[in-house]
Amino acid sequence: MVHPRVLQALGQPLLGHLDPVFLALMNEIQALLRATFHTENEFTIALSGTGSAGMEAVIANLIEPGDRAIVGVNGVFGSRLATMIERSGGIPIRIEAPWGATIPIEALEQELARSAPVKAVVLVHAETSTGARQPLEDVGALCRAHDALFIVDAVTSLGGIPVEVDTWGIDACYSGTQKCLSCPPGLAPLTVSPRGMGVIRKRQVPCHSWYLDLSLIADYWNDHSRAYHHTAPISMLYGLREALRLVHEEGLPPRIARHQVNSDALMAGLQTLGLSPLPSPGHRLPMLNCVTLPDGIDEAMVRTHLLQQYGIELGGGLGPLRGRVWRIGLMGESCRQAHVLTLLNALEEIFAGQGRPAQPGRAVKAAEEVYTHSLGSARRGA
């Protein structure tokens, strides 16, 4: 779901991509993105492609042929990163963890020592294929101690849980617009630290991609040069500016709290229906609730029924989790109490129709208790 103000912005008449009014809009987007990423990085932009283009831009620019990069692989997007490192001529050193688990910092530390020199450590903050939340707080210092860059995929996390680029010592971080920022897909918010830009500017050979060459793109977004590179996707940038304004009108801390309480309520309801979270406590994403299914459920049938009768789309399992989990998004504008309760109601009804033992209203009640408790806490200032 996208806020009506964003839809309205998308449909505004066009400006030229070098028109002074449009350039001012680009500056505003940069400032809003810096506030969202919690960074002072000058190079903070919206790339002209989806989140995967952001991933490729960061890897293709920072990983040169022969570079070793440690990459956490515990789901679809870690695997994709390893593939991109290979395609850029780098050597991915995969640290694997079971799908749903996270990468232990001890494993990163050991590998940094064993494989030195390492050009970069690459981690997925919010693994959309498993719902796992990767701790990042202490990785930046570790990377600096080993003279490695720290690269983070924040496609699904940005705007829903804290992403502290500067505090956590992240050198390059990219996201997508269609997750917790609630803008249509098509742009990749991206920020690179001065240390990261220094590496890019000092490359021996240009990166394979001209379209995603960040040194050229930087010269277009830089207000002092504005060198033409490619034609910016004007309408999408209108939409993103409005989406980011909405994020900051709400405020990041309340927005993050909203994601957490809706996830807690959803999970409380789902557990009464026999669905359990896949990731362990403390490593669960609020915007991507990945739950394992009880035996005897025709999961594909239930999802089709939800989509056709209720207009609710759940994600199925990917890779080794196919048929075993659901991935329930509660992102940005879609992360609302009404959606949580509607889904729980629908599932109770469908499960009862499949002859499963049911206590009508129990799931909704469990969720409502979470909301009541949370409202109480808020009133008490807790």
Place this chain on the structure above:
Amino acid sequence: MVHPRVLQALGQPLLGHLDPVFLALMNEIQALLRATFHTENEFTIALSGTGSAGMEAVIANLIEPGDRAIVGVNGVFGSRLATMIERSGGIPIRIEAPWGATIPIEALEQELARSAPVKAVVLVHAETSTGARQPLEDVGALCRAHDALFIVDAVTSLGGIPVEVDTWGIDACYSGTQKCLSCPPGLAPLTVSPRGMGVIRKRQVPCHSWYLDLSLIADYWNDHSRAYHHTAPISMLYGLREALRLVHEEGLPPRIARHQVNSDALMAGLQTLGLSPLPSPGHRLPMLNCVTLPDGIDEAMVRTHLLQQYGIELGGGLGPLRGRVWRIGLMGESCRQAHVLTLLNALEEIFAGQGRPAQPGRAVKAAEEVYTHSLGSARRGA
């Protein structure tokens, strides 16, 4: 300018990128694009990036390390193609022509013989930096005779002059949405022949770009597989469908005739003001009118005045043409008699204000004569 129906389409609520309703929309876009490119190519899609992403996708997928590719260089975009060929590990063989001129077919023929084997011949159909229209009709047969692929940049031409992919034997052709298709920038219409797809499927090593890997993208657009690759830019595709429907409601032949008559009228008016077309007769693009300027004009000042007082944006000269030409776009929805007359009126006024000898109304009259003549022809069925 974009038609209000396209703006309205951009602002429609979102569907999921694997939703059956959205997949049907993708099929419709493919059919409309095939009709626009005049091709039966199954692989005819809208790539998730601007026209430059289309350029990079074609080069990165078709040019493998060590491949030689002949590229016509007579402006900004031919140079960019040569750069991309190099970045893909290929060897560009540049055939240069002065800016504003076209690449002679004899030069291509000689080079194909001299440099054999050649993997591809790459030409820009409509060179936006010079207004030159490259003849393509006989190049495809020549390429086949030398077992080379034929690659065409149709960013500015598609929808404004004929682009006959199958008849002309083109193996890969890409465009942009924001030129004569009158959709906002952000997508690259792209078509690849079965011969071209065969080359891509038989690559020894995958192309450097994962995001632009056409073998993976083909599996998402293929209605039988729909394998997830990246999240499609939903809103932009809504807009493109509507823009393509408008193209075919008007019909390509009337649309092409409209571009020609407006360009003829504009040129007739400009010549009375002392502005002459840069390209030679027979090689002038109707949607991008590149004219050399009379002496004594402060061209940057005139352009600023036009933008600020009249809301008209003219392109300045690029590279060696900086300060020497104007590039006047008459593309898609913006290609209208009212725009031609408004611009000519404004220029007459500004030139008179600069103390240049003027015969008030002469430029507009010259343009109107073209329209009258053309209406007459149309009434006579000519």
